[in-house]
Amino acid sequence: MSPVPPSLLPAVDTAVGTSAAPPHRYADALEPLLAVVGADLRAPLVGGDEVRYANLDYAASAPSLAAVADHLTDVLPFYASVHRGAGYASQISTSLYENARGTVRRFVRARPDDAVVFTRNTTDSLNLLAGCVPAGSEVLYLDIEHHANLLPWQARPHRSVVAAPSLAETLERVRISLSDGGVGLLAVTGASNVTGEVLPIAELAAIAHEHGARIVVDAAQLAPHRRIDMAAAGTSGEIDYLAFSGHKLYAPFGSGVLVGRADWLDAGTPHLAGGGAVREVRLDAVTWADGPARHEAGSPNVLGAATLARAAEVLGSLDEAAWQRHEQQLRAALLEGLAEIDGVTVHRLFDDSKEAIGVVNFSVAGHDAGLVAACLSAEHGVGLRDGRFCAHPLLKRLGLPSGSLRASFGVGSRLEDVERLVAGVRGLVEDGLGIDYAVDAGRWVPAHDSRPFPAWAPNTPGTAGAAPCLTDS
Incomplete structure (x- = not known):
């Protein structure tokens, strides 16, 4: 039986409501905070029954907000090529695309002169930034990072820090490494994609700036769950660069973003060579553009940027206290439920x-x-998700080289989702498997799976594990 980590289990106010019946302990988590597409999706079970699908895999790809899907329906008729089109639809699309930058800038409280570059996802954003770090500067990162915030730096001068069992000691290790000099950029996650623990970004930023380095935050997991203040009121704790993805921010339409100081981006290697990223092209030379255009060659993902911006607007309008209460009550219920099951261990970094x-x-x-x-x-x-979560060094250090399980939730989640997960794990531990399972192409599947796919979805036998990286994301 695993204890509930007290520091990660907030106190829950039960003095709510006035009816004679006692209020539910997790009343604020009973229903979704915002409507999402697929909230009432029916999932077939082996044996013929079906239930409402309990989506606890938000950290991989969050469902679309209903408001985002509605916005897509509204703007889709106006979809056209941007920037140089004289037609009405092109002008509307250009306005959508360019105004999305301001919406994103406000969402993360960036500085007025910060660049907002649209990319494919967080991975793309960090690879873009890797081409803009000044020559000769090292990049420092922790061993707890997602591969997206680890692999791009390995192609250039870099060093790593092994995180300590405590955050306090980890910060000291970062400070010591930075004091050796030569580091131009500290790359850290805002919240672990493996355990959900939030890092002290303001403190890490202050340490980086104290030693003449900048900081980039992989906010793929943090942005969908917390208010972010890049400018931090002009203090030493401000964030220099921030990257996150639309598909984790309830806008799964293929867009990401990099927000940050323009000087490195204007001087860096253009992320893609092609139309739109240039001021002048000759047969044997090119003059590259400045600003976001320098890194946005080709026809941009107008709809992806527009829906990402709409998701940012909706999340930005949430009452922060209600947002956090909903999420923390779900987390508390899950931790308590798992702690009551023999043989279940909840993993944490610090x-x-x-x-x-x-x-x-x-x-x-x-x-x-x-x-x-x-x-x-x-x-x-x-x-939910199983595997190594694109964080192989971390899983190995946690003693989980073959992987673990990750449940993740957000504004569309409800308490019943968590309760069904806990009941399922308890049933497995106490009563065993209900059916036979077999390994198909590296993945466990029911030995006799009769669950139907929708008519439009291919169901090709033998492809359950055809893409090994799917077990790592």
């Missing part, structure tokens, strides 16, 4: 972390993580 987003990582003793995930899906209609 023994002194006090804040975490809607991501919980756990394992079940004696059961392969992939098999547990398959069972929860086939027998309970619960979707």
